[in-house]
Amino acid sequence: MQQIIDRRLAGKNKSIGNRERFLRRHKEQIRDAVKRAVEGRGIRDIAQGEDIHIPRRTISEPVFGHGQGGRREMVHPGNKDFVRGDRIERPQGGGSDGSGSGQASDSGEGDDDFVFHLTKEEFMQVFFEDLALPNLIRTTLADTPEFKTHRAGFSSDGTPNNLHVVRSMRGAIGRRIALGSESRRELARLEEHLLRLRGESDTPARRHEIEALERDIEALRARIARIPYLDPIDLRYRSRVRTPVPTAKAVMFCLMDVSGSMDEARKDLAKRFFILLYLFLTRHYEKIDIVFIRHHTQAQEVDEHDFFHATETGGTVVSSALVLMEEVIRARYPRGEWNIYGAQASDGDNWHDDSPRCRELLQNNILPLCRYFAYIQVVEQEQNLWYEYAALAQESETFAMRKASEIDQIYPVFRDLFRKEGVAA
Amino acid sequence: MSSTFNRRHVGQAASPEEYGGRRRAAPLRVPPPLALSERPSQPLPGPSDWTFDLIERYHAVIRGTAARFGLDTYPNQLEIITAEQMMDAYASVGMPVNYRHWSYGKEFISTEKNYRRGQMGLAYEIVINSNPCISYLMEENTMAMQALVIAHAAYGHNSFFKGNYLFRMWTDASSIIDYLVYAKNYVAACEERHGVDAVELLLDSCHALMNYGVDRYRRPSKLSLTQELDRAKDREAYAQQQVNEIWRTLPPRLDKDTAEKDEALRFPVEPQENLLYFIEKNAPLLEPWQREIVRIVRKVAQYFYPQRQTQVMNEGWATFWHHHLLNTLYDDGHLEDGIMIECLKSHTNVVFQPPVGHPAYSGMNPYALGFAMYTDIKRICEAPTDEDRYWFPDMAGRDWLETLDHAMRNFKDESFIGQYLSPRVMRNFRLFSIVDDEKDPTLEVSAIHDEAGYRTLREAMSRQYDLGSREPNIQVWSVNLRGDRSLMLRHTQDNNRPLHNNAHEVLKHVTRLWGFPVHMESVDGGGDVARRWTVDPAGA
Structure with a gap:
């Protein structure tokens, strides 16, 4: 074999x-x-x-082996000019360790x-171990108008293109057998009787009886023939049902202050945070849109390059960005179809009277639309925006805020924000 | 598979047809060259890409030629696999199934990395000592390579597995795959029941002692899968009973002489060299499932024990036969020139022996040494010189096939080299031996390939392949039954060579298995204890 x-x-x-x-x-x-x-x-x-x-x-997986020392004799190939009794300086650095135990370093990278x-x-x-997106539970069916069709057995009505021929024919055979069986049994009985009568001697009474039998048989045959080959009740259709699926689309809003006080280092901090959030979202959603909104006294939607690299100067009105964000949501990202996430980075500087308005905007207009909104402040110093937001964070579960003033704080802060319940950061 | 054929277990008499009966069915004779009428009209096609059909045809002629030389093999099963699957097989010590362990993952990762970087070519073949004998052919190989691999693995290694006495004595080709399936499932079940960590810790410890888990002088009983399962339960119960000796709490009788009593209580009565076996049977704290895992590791170690002792012989035999079979095929007109040249090129790479000092030098190449030795045996039989007549009077002029067959069957590396390493091979390799004695400030060249050195060289070379001196000699010396139940191991130094520094780490593993303190003494040539180690379970 x-x-x-x-x-x-x-x-x-x-x-x-x-x-x-x-x-x-x-x-x-x-x-x-x-x-x-x-x-x-x-x-x-x-x-x-x-x-x-x-x-x-x-x-390493330790095993017993010989170490340096003692007396050993090794045979080598390729003698060039040694003769018996030659003495050689002992090579430094160990030389061969043991006789063939284990392989010598198996990569070019030494030990x-x-x-x-x-x-x-x-x-x-x-x-992203031990991290979870908060409020994922809220992706409920009620606000998910996306459907997916899949098969769910067979039904007795449907469109012709869903007709299941084999099923239909199987039903037809069964129906034909069921409807005709009584008649066929009767027919067989009568035919047998007829055969017996014909075998007997010919008398008028018999002839009469035979004629009657033949009429009955004819009638039965006609009845059997009338059973339709295929009847509308036989038809079976593949049933396709539409089940709602949670929407797998998300949009992420990156809001950043680009006023004069945000220098490159602070922008870099913010950028790292946005990237982390983006990567994290990619693990949960198939399709992610990113909207970049930068602001000083006015907000504008820009592309990624401008967002991070273009420099502006001037004062700061944070609420302008929030207003623009809400406008964009209303215009392009209906809440039922999109999971909306917001991330805002700022140095906490804001035109004084604007901060309460920011809080109001967030609380009333934006947070109800969002899955989650994270605010990160890239300086230590707390200003009025921080205080307003802090009050908001007390009340709202979908709002979170942290401070990170050094690059190495970004990752811990991020982990802290998205920590799973009951897991230490 | 078929345990009924395992007469060692069942106790049937050896069939005279079988080698176990120390007789061969028919004496081997070198076959005459193929008659002209039997030669093919044209050679097999030799494209570089293989096809299933071509492999069949090549295999058929190789099989026929191997049969003419009387190579006795298990049935062959050739399997085509991808490079990735080859790496998988690599990582699990070449077996098609094995239990899961992180060290195999490590192996896989480093193999993969080296392969990806092109630092290392994959082995062309892996062959498994099973019945039927499974040989892996890699998808990437050219047709010529496939032919080479079939000759090398499916006929060379296969006949060695079937013929060599060590394999016959220690491995059961028909049941190994079944056993590994059982082992894999058992370990997986244990992981589920007792947690991955507990099992991993145990396997780590067992692996550390794997080389000390082999029987050297007694054939372990072999059971098929079903029997193995049936008896696992009995074994667990029985093993637990055996522990009781250590747990005995009855007070000893005080009227006896103390010295005599100590003598009587010595346990084990004689030192034991199979550490894992001793632990499996006697470690006080192991749970039944842990004993079973120790046993599994021990069995796997035992299965690989012959392979570790026959590297040179096994690889040399396979290399000799792929070379000889392909050359015969070529002479018979089966092979195209192109195929033959590619085979020869690969063959030359395989048997390359870099000299000492060469960047690629890492000890003797077992392929090269083995191939040279078998080839030289053939030469001595066919065309002996005076030197050969002096050194090998009983071989000169004999039938080479029979002599070679005898050499393959009845030796292991150590004795094979001791018996057959000829002066000519030593000269060709330009062998020389170096003595490294710590008492001497310098190394000494003790022998070279000349008249005065042949015997010394041969002895040194033979010792170099002796597992007994390659691995430290460590035995279970005693168990302190009356006191703290500590285990005493004894290392008997070979030529005053001390243990490697990681001995302490290994002892930690022993302690984990034993559950009570473990001591080890290293005894030098003078009988004095040179060094002591002690590991407490708390520190392990």
């Missing part, structure tokens, strides 16, 4: 379970590495994999770290 088996299609990734166990074991190191990567790396390539360095000694690549998915997994 000789055979060749094509195994190529039979599951690759047999080792995926082993890889998971490996990652699990080194979770701490991986988490640290991810954290360092987030802090160190440029924002545009944040959603990439990462090389993880793990000190070799923590992943320092065990390096491996975390895939993008795994990276993001670690990155």
Whole structure:
């Protein structure tokens, strides 16, 4: 019995379970590495994999082996000019360790770290571990007008294009058998009787009886023939039902103060926060729109490049951005179809009388439309906007605010904002 | 699969047809070259891309040729796999199924990384010592490579697995896959019941002692999957009973002489070299499922034990036969020139031995050494010189096939080299040996490939492949039954070589398994204790 088996299609990734166990074991190191990567790396390539360095000694599997010392004799190939009794300086740095125990360093990287690549998915997994989008529960069916059709068995009415021929014919056969069986049994009985009568001697009474029988048989045959081959009640249609699906579209509003007081460093902080939020949303929604709104005394909707790089100067009226955001929502993102998220970054500077108005706008107009609204202040100092917002945060569950004045605070702050219930940051 | 054929377990008499009966069905003779009438009119097509049909045809002629040389093999099962699947197989020590463990994940990650960077080519083949014998052919290989791999794995390695005495004694090719399936399911069930962490910790500890989990002198009983399952329960109950000796709390009788009593209480009565076996049977605190996992690791270690002892022989045999089979095919007119040249090129790469000091040097290449030795045995049989007549009087002029077959069946690396390493091979490799004695400030060249050095070299080379001196000799010395139930291990130094620094780490693993303090003494050549270690369970 000789055979060749094509195994190529039979599951690759047999080792995926082993890889998971490996990652699990080194979770701490991986988490640290991810954290360092987030802090160190440029924002545009944040959603990439990462090389993880793990000190070799923590992943070594110790076994008993010989150490240096004692007497050993090793045979080597490729003698050039040695003769018996030659003495050679002992090479420094250990030389060969033991006789063939384990492989010599198996990579070109020597003995320092065990390096491996975390895939993008795994990276993001670690990155957003223990985080959850708040208020996801509110994606209820009531406000989700998107439907998906799928099959749900068969029904007796429908459109011709959904006609299920096999089912229909099967029903027809059953109906024909059921309706004709009584007549057929009768017919068989009469025919048998007729056959018997014909076999007997011919008398007028018999002839009369035979004629009557033949009439009956004819009538029965006609009745059987009248049973329709296919009847409208046989028809079966594939049933397709529409089930509402939670909408998988989200729009994220990035609001940023670009007034004179926001310097590059502060903008960079804000940008990091926006990116984190964006990445996080990509894990939950298939389609995400981003709306960039920047403002000083007036707000305008811009593209990404202008949002982060164009410089403006002037005073600050935060409410202008909120007003514009509401306008955009009303115009383009109906609440029933879109999950709306807002993220606002500012240095807390605002024209004094404007702050109460901001709070009012948020509370009455914007928060009811939003899934979540996060405010991040990129300086320590608390000003009137902070106080107003702080009062709002007390009342509203969908509003959260934090301060982050250094780059390395962004990630913890973000984690803090989106922490799952009952999990320590 | 078929445990009924396992007469060692069932107790049937050996069939005289079988090698176990120390007899062979028919004496091997070198076949005459193919008669002209039997030669093919034209060679097999030799495109670089393989097809299933072509593999079948190549396989058929290789099979026929192997049969002419009397290679006795298990049935072959060739499987085509992708590079990724090859890496999977790599990572789980070459087996098609295995239980899950992070170290295999680590293996996979580093294999994958090296492969992606092009630092390392994948092995062309993996062959599994099972019945039927499974050989993996990689999708990326060219037709010539597939032919080479079939000859190498499906006929070379396969016949070695079936013929070599170590494999016959220690492995049961028919049940290994079943056993691994059982092991995988059992470990998975334990993970579910007792948590991944607990199982991982246990496996870590077992793996640390894996090399000390083999029986060297007794065949372990082999059971098929069903029997294995049936007996698992009995075994658990029985094993738990055995622990009682250590737990005995009855006060000892005081009227006896103390020295005599100590003698009587010595446990184990004799030192034990199979650490895992001792732990499985005697560790006081292990749960039944833990004992079963220790047993699984032990069984897997035992399965690989012959492979670790026959690297040179096994690879050399397979290399010799792919070389010989393909050359015969070529002579018979089956192979195109292009195919043959590609095979020879790969063959040359495989048997390359970088000299010491070469950047690629990492010890002897077992393919090169084995191939050279088998080839030289053939040469000695066919065209002996005076030197060969002096060194190998019983081989010179004999039938080479029979001599080679005898060598393959009855030796392991250590004895094979001790018996067959010829002066010519030593000269060709330009072997020399270096003595490294810590008492000496310098290294000394103790022998080179000359008349005075051949025997020394051969002995040194043979020792180098002796597992007994490659691995430290560590045995279970005693258990303190009356006191703290501590376990004493003893390391007997080989040539005063001390243990590696990670001995302490390994002892921690032993302590985890044993559950009570573990001591180890390292005894040097003079019988003095050179070093002591002690690990408490609290610190482990």
